Amino acid sequence: MKITNLKCMVISDLHALLVRIDTDEGISGLAQVEASKHSYLKPHVLYYKRYILEQDPTNVERVMLRIRRLGAFKPWGSSVSAIEMALWDIAGKTAGVPVYRLLGGKVRDKVRVYNGGDMPYSPSGLRREGTSPEDYYNHASERKKLPGGFTIMKWGIGFHSTMASTFPEYHYGEQPLPPTQPYLYQTGLTTERGLKHTIACVKALKEALGDEVGLALDCGPGWKVPDAIRLAKALEPLNVMWLEDMITGDYTPYTLPDIYRTVTQSTSTPIHTGEQIYLRQGFQGLIEKHSVDIIGPDPCDVGGIMELKWVAEYADMHGILIAPHGIGDGPIGLAALIQVSATLPQNYIAFELPNVGAEWDGLVKGLPKNAVKDGFIEVPDKPGMGIELNEQAVRKRLKEGETYFDS
Numbered sequence: 001m002k003i004t005n006l007k008c009m010v011i012s013d014l015h016a017l018l019v020r021i022d023t024d025e026g027i028s029g030l031a032q033v034e035a036s037k038h039s040y041l042k043p044h045v046l047y048y049k050r051y052i053l054e055q056d057p058t059n060v061e062r063v064m065l066r067i068r069r070l071g072a073f074k075p076w077g078s079s080v081s082a083i084e085m086a087l088w089d090i091a092g093k094t095a096g097v098p099v100y101r102l103l104g105g106k107v108r109d110k111v112r113v114y115n116g117g118d119m120p121y122s123p124s125g126l127r128r129e130g131t132s133p134e135d136y137y138n139h140a141s142e143r144k145k146l147p148g149g150f151t152i153m154k155w156g157i158g159f160h161s162t163m164a165s166t167f168p169e170y171h172y173g174e175q176p177l178p179p180t181q182p183y184l185y186q187t188g189l190t191t192e193r194g195l196k197h198t199i200a201c202v203k204a205l206k207e208a209l210g211d212e213v214g215l216a217l218d219c220g221p222g223w224k225v226p227d228a229i230r231l232a233k234a235l236e237p238l239n240v241m242w243l244e245d246m247i248t249g250d251y252t253p254y255t256l257p258d259i260y261r262t263v264t265q266s267t268s269t270p271i272h273t274g275e276q277i278y279l280r281q282g283f284q285g286l287i288e289k290h291s292v293d294i295i296g297p298d299p300c301d302v303g304g305i306m307e308l309k310w311v312a313e314y315a316d317m318h319g320i321l322i323a324p325h326g327i328g329d330g331p332i333g334l335a336a337l338i339q340v341s342a343t344l345p346q347n348y349i350a351f352e353l354p355n356v357g358a359e360w361d362g363l364v365k366g367l368p369k370n371a372v373k374d375g376f377i378e379v380p381d382k383p384g385m386g387i388e389l390n391e392q393a394v395r396k397r398l399k400e401g402e403t404y405f406d407s
């Protein structure tokens with residue numbers, strides 16, 4: 001079997017970049033580039049075509065050796081990751097088995113997911129109005145009632161929310177200058193009022209959730225070390241599941257393992273990071289130095305699903321847990337997350353359910369609607385990743401000037 005083409009297309013209103021690898025045997029593999037606003041990566045995905053043409057896609061690792069070094073931390077690892085997942089889709093379809101069988105088989109028949117959708121575009125349709133303790137309390141009370149029976153939910157606080165820019169004098173640092181995309185980054189020592197406000201918001205969340213739903217918090221990046229320690233210690237009585245990305249995080253092209261280790265060793269509150277990190281080597285320092293309690297690689301950024309599995313196994317050997325990131329992975333990324341999470345070792349907690357709302361209705365086949373029951377998704381048994389596009393529906397939604405996979 002040989003790779004004959006690598007194609008991309010952008011679904012207009014979703015800004016979603018879809019990838020397809022074709023072969024001489026008529027079997028194709030599908031994937032999706034992480035994050036809905038990353039359609040600018042189309043030429044980046046196509047750049048790799050020259051290196052993978054004529055290769056046997058079922059020798060996944062041999063193909064990946066040709067392109068893996070040509071990627072980097074988010075967003076520059078997402079193109080390589082998408083190609084890896086499309087190759088596994090082909091390998092599974094060719095063998096007539098779901099991808100998990102090729103990764104060593106299932107450890108679990110259903111995978112736990114967590115709800116991280118504390119955003120205006122959340123598929124829950126529930127919007128948090130502001131960043132007061134009352135806003136958090138009301139939002140948590142509503143989100144708790146969401147269908148799916150989620151056992152873990154995540155909220156953004158501090159520098160991972162508008163709190164840092166809307167609460168008066170939240171911190172002593174500079175306000176970011178426009179343009180602030182793709183990520184609003186702020187940093188600074190927090191004021192006492194800012195820190196107290198943050199703690200009050202977390203207490204309000206706990207008040208609403210009780211101990212029925214585990215509370216995870218996405219915090220940064222942006223915290224200074226003394227504040228990170230003070231916040232983590234102050235929250236110790238609340239038993240939060242983890243504090244995510246306090247030091248480095250989204251769009252940070254390095255990991256600072258020694259600084260994370262200082263924070264983690266100072267508190268019993270679990271510390272989490274890793275969504276932007278590329279490759280096992282990117283995680284090496286954090287894992288070997290026991291710098292965090294939980295890692296959160298995203299299969300669509302780390303270099304693909306096999307790379308994620310390797311990182312998970314290595315973390316497990318070091319007593320570190322894993323809760324993969326996935327909010328922007330879309331429906332095809334969701335399919336990949338299910339396949340790989342079924343195979344992960346027993347340091348697995350849950351993966352973050354991608355934001356796949358009604359805007360995707362009718363575009364993909366293979367993912368059951370309302371798939372989350374009691375906080376879990378059942379692992380499907382269809383060949384490959386088990387997902388297909390509805391070509392006619394997709395054609396109607398393509399960005400102007402785009403054709404269906406360049407055809």
Ligand SMILES: [Mg+2]
Pocket residue numbers: 218244245249250275
């Ligand atoms: Mg995060």
